[in-house]
Amino acid sequence: MKRVFSWQNGILALSSLIALAAFSWPLFAPALPEAAELAAPVLAVALLPLLIVVIGLVLEGAISGPKQLAMLATLAGLAAGTRIATSGIGGFELVFVVVILGGRAFGVRYGLLLGILSIAASSLFFGGIGPWTSFQMISVGWVGALAGLGSARSSKTRRSEVFGLASYALIASYGFGLIMNLWFWPFAVGPQTSISYSPDASLIENLGSFFFYSLATSTLTWDTVRAISTAVVILAVGQPILAILRRAKI
Amino acid sequence: MPRLRSRFLLAFFLALGFVLLRVIYSMVFGTAAYGSDVLFEIPQLRLSGPFSHITLFGSVTISGIVSSINLALPFALVILVFALASSWVNPARLIGFAKKLRFGANLVSALAIALVQLPGFLEAAKRVSFAMRLRGEKRSRYVVPIFEIAIARANSIALRLFLESTPKSRALPKLADFLPVGASHKPVNVELKAGELLVLKGKTGTGKTGTLEALAGIIKEFRGREFLGEIPAPMQVGYLPQNPRDLLFGFVVSDELGKTENLPFGLSRKLDLPISTLSEGEAVQVWLAKILSQQHLVYLLDEPFASLDKTAQAELGTIIQVLLAAGKAVVIAEHQFSAIPAGYLELDLDSSSSKDAKSISGQIFEAIPESFEASEEIIFETKAITAAKTTLIQDVKLQLQPGTATAILGKNGAGKTSLLRAISKSQKPDQVSMIPEVVEDFFVCQSLREELERADQIAKVTQGFTQKTLESFIPECGPLLDLHPRDLSAGQKLALGCAMQLSHKPKLLLIDEPVKGFDSELRETAQEILHCVLETGTAIAFATHDREFANSLASTHFEIRDQMLCLVEVAK
Numbered sequence: 001m002k003r004v005f006s007w008q009n010g011i012l013a014l015s016s017l018i019a020l021a022a023f024s025w026p027l028f029a030p031a032l033p034e035a036a037e038l039a040a041p042v043l044a045v046a047l048l049p050l051l052i053v054v055i056g057l058v059l060e061g062a063i064s065g066p067k068q069l070a071m072l073a074t075l076a077g078l079a080a081g082t083r084i085a086t087s088g089i090g091g092f093e094l095v096f097v098v099v100i101l102g103g104r105a106f107g108v109r110y111g112l113l114l115g116i117l118s119i120a121a122s123s124l125f126f127g128g129i130g131p132w133t134s135f136q137m138i139s140v141g142w143v144g145a146l147a148g149l150g151s152a153r154s155s156k157t158r159r160s161e162v163f164g165l166a167s168y169a170l171i172a173s174y175g176f177g178l179i180m181n182l183w184f185w186p187f188a189v190g191p192q193t194s195i196s197y198s199p200d201a202s203l204i205e206n207l208g209s210f211f212f213y214s215l216a217t218s219t220l221t222w223d224t225v226r227a228i229s230t231a232v233v234i235l236a237v238g239q240p241i242l243a244i245l246r247r248a249k250i
Numbered sequence: 251m252p253r254l255r256s257r258f259l260l261a262f263f264l265a266l267g268f269v270l271l272r273v274i275y276s277m278v279f280g281t282a283a284y285g286s287d288v289l290f291e292i293p294q295l296r297l298s299g300p301f302s303h304i305t306l307f308g309s310v311t312i313s314g315i316v317s318s319i320n321l322a323l324p325f326a327l328v329i330l331v332f333a334l335a336s337s338w339v340n341p342a343r344l345i346g347f348a349k350k351l352r353f354g355a356n357l358v359s360a361l362a363i364a365l366v367q368l369p370g371f372l373e374a375a376k377r378v379s380f381a382m383r384l385r386g387e388k389r390s391r392y393v394v395p396i397f398e399i400a401i402a403r404a405n406s407i408a409l410r411l412f413l414e415s416t417p418k419s420r421a422l423p424k425l426a427d428f429l430p431v432g433a434s435h436k437p438v439n440v441e442l443k444a445g446e447l448l449v450l451k452g453k454t455g456t457g458k459t460g461t462l463e464a465l466a467g468i469i470k471e472f473r474g475r476e477f478l479g480e481i482p483a484p485m486q487v488g489y490l491p492q493n494p495r496d497l498l499f500g501f502v503v504s505d506e507l508g509k510t511e512n513l514p515f516g517l518s519r520k521l522d523l524p525i526s527t528l529s530e531g532e533a534v535q536v537w538l539a540k541i542l543s544q545q546h547l548v549y550l551l552d553e554p555f556a557s558l559d560k561t562a563q564a565e566l567g568t569i570i571q572v573l574l575a576a577g578k579a580v581v582i583a584e585h586q587f588s589a590i591p592a593g594y595l596e597l598d599l600d601s602s603s604s605k606d607a608k609s610i611s612g613q614i615f616e617a618i619p620e621s622f623e624a625s626e627e628i629i630f631e632t633k634a635i636t637a638a639k640t641t642l643i644q645d646v647k648l649q650l651q652p653g654t655a656t657a658i659l660g661k662n663g664a665g666k667t668s669l670l671r672a673i674s675k676s677q678k679p680d681q682v683s684m685i686p687e688v689v690e691d692f693f694v695c696q697s698l699r700e701e702l703e704r705a706d707q708i709a710k711v712t713q714g715f716t717q718k719t720l721e722s723f724i725p726e727c728g729p730l731l732d733l734h735p736r737d738l739s740a741g742q743k744l745a746l747g748c749a750m751q752l753s754h755k756p757k758l759l760l761i762d763e764p765v766k767g768f769d770s771e772l773r774e775t776a777q778e779i780l781h782c783v784l785e786t787g788t789a790i791a792f793a794t795h796d797r798e799f800a801n802s803l804a805s806t807h808f809e810i811r812d813q814m815l816c817l818v819e820v821a822k
Binding site for chain 2: 053056057059060063065066067069070071072073074075076077078080081082084097113117118120121122123124125126127128129130131187188189190191193194195196201204205207208209211212213216233236237240241243244245247248
């Protein structure tokens, strides 16, 4: 068993906190002095790739041999493949199946890496890459990492665990949609509409605009499709797949 | 990876989509009142509660639309620029970059490996969905074999990474009283000498692969298997495992072999073939060419001849002689001995304790009710068989008579598998059953017992039916029932695939490479079983390299030559 309080985990937690702050820049940027307020979105977009480098360097110790490396790369390739194969029908619903089950079977750090690499590979493959890619990498990484919380490596797969994971998939899908909207919403709608991000408005008003934007553009549509399809697939095949992953010696 | 043009097109549509979305948002979420050039009016809608500051709709003006397009353009440009920049990144560059890194090299190479696997997974998904359709399995189960494929692939890639990370062999390996824990054969002693060829013989499942892995030093450190005796430390040797396809990285053959001339097996003409669509035999050829170019001291080849056609077998025979003349040591595990150059040493791993497979001809199909009416012939006709946009065979016409077997011969990559797939797609599912080349694609359960029960359910036959059929292939399969289907030996897996499909009581059974990896005894058993199938009036068509087996079973032989399906005289 690795210790919970190690310097690596400390750095990971700190990086995640900073990343979370970068995601939510529209919420507190208005409270900053004027010069910093203008810099906030630029800083957020620039910060994320750096945080990914930091997380990557800290986590490299988690892949200590050819088996871990090959398993990580293969599952990331599989997740990326499902993202491409299923991209016509609502984003990356099946990516979440691979990332959640992989994170569950192999643990928090592994899940974080798997999420990051899956998005990197699929984005590079087709060139759909951009400033948003690092935000997707981190947030899908979180989806994998949280799935790995409290899982014992050698445990047998119980039905209740699969139910738990399916419910988690519902929450994670909506959470992912919300957090991706949060940082991008000011760019997505532009500055002219009545739900635009406004540096002069109050936090409450901006939050109202943000939630309305989320509800209208993704929560009720894409996110729901993703949440339901991920949960359904996990319920259907979660048990055999966790057994397969746990059978694999890495 | 997709070409630059299609990547750029994708980015262009993404950028266009972004601009359009901005315009739609500006209409729905209310444009600020820009100009007076009103295009049309939508009644305004003011929200209440926490959303009271939001107004929806309102007048749509031309200047409003123009202004939102203008504001969106910088972002559209960012999308295009990033797409162009990312096309510089490819797996080869990533691997080169990883080698220069002091930290983070593992992650960058993981990314490269993930990328090269993508087309393979798309191909595997197609293959598995085809296998599930052949088996009549539910849609949601597709995911299970795909994960199994992923794990198997990860293991193969790990093996390659492991071998490449070990030092190149400088001395010839030696085994002293080597015996894996739980093995039934006698302890193995091997001392290789330069210029010597050693052939490992033994029935399916007697530990030939284990002995090769011990010689490469990977049985303990890599596989984690316990053993007695002494084996060498892990070192880089020229190792050909049974399924080398999973070891290959890259999008096309030249990613592995480079743009070189003078490759064996005529591979110089196949450098642009996508790796994900290589046939089993072609994958063996590519991996052999790869390890031959690395100039090893020792070559360990696990069933190298099994999936090669006659020409390639002869060429491999010559290559082995050249290696021996150059003072290399070669070890081969094999069932077919005809193509191995003469003058080899042999080591028989069969122990006296192994049970003899009984001849069981005519036993199983007594259990089948008289549901087999005299079936009529099946005719298959098509203008062309194509794969990956190239025509493989033209003007195909096949008449398959009930109760007869038809063999389809041809070189690796000639289109044998594609022909069988086309036949299976052309008929109704209850008429034809097919066993795919990679029989593992069929397996969706965690033990042989569950797999057999599942097969009974799918085929709607009485419980135990499939197991009885399997028992006629492998007389004592009781101890195997708790094994994972993928842990069975190659021969046992094919036997299971046959048993599963026979439960559907098809009029035509298509088999891709039925006896690959079978020893002579199992081959005879398979032949007897297939004879019984024929007696029930079922037609069989199978693709094979094994002329001897084709002669023993099939009255009609076709060979694919120069894109034509030619009827061949059967040598008696």
